[in-house]
Amino acid sequence: MKTKIRELRKANKLSQEELARAVGTTRQTITSIEIGKYIASLPLAYKISHYFGLTIEEVFDFSESEE
């Protein structure tokens, strides 16, 4: 699944470690979500989106998984 986490992080000048700590997860999980290896659960997706002040659909691209 594609996400905009990396772009949002760069725009907010945040490291993976800082984002991970803010949303209650680990740096490795953020890395895996960013490169599309791991699909975040709904609560984690909500926390990440909420942190950036966006909706889940604005951060996560569901178009591939719908096909």
Place this chain on the structure above:
Amino acid sequence: MLNFREKLKKRRWLIRISCVIVLLVIINHYFGNFLSFPTPKEPHISDFQMGLLMGIELCLIFLSFKYRKAINDENELQDFYNSEHDERKNLIRQKAGYPVIWAASIVILIAAIIAGYYNVTVFYSLAAVAVIQIFFAAFLKFVYSKKY
């Protein structure tokens, strides 16, 4: 987070108690068997048991220091909490069968130690099964951590 700190404190007490018990058994073995424990017929089985206990002791000491660091430092505690409740890590552990395999391996190792007092072949078989299980679980964890 306060509850988690209390949970860690309780776990640290359990670790400390286990540490003292294991140390007592090791001291007893090397300094005259003052607790009058039975000893296996084969000396190398006794050596294996002591090696295993020393390994467990080192792990317990390491864990105790790790917990102390987390209890005293707020950032460490947060990282420890995040790591323990991380959904990806938990998924990998579950997929690799970590909780079940570790519990089974510990039971098998205890059975191997008891069997060591009676039969060498049974001891080797059980010890080999436990070690292979642990390596297999570690291999699966590695594979799934690459996948996710």
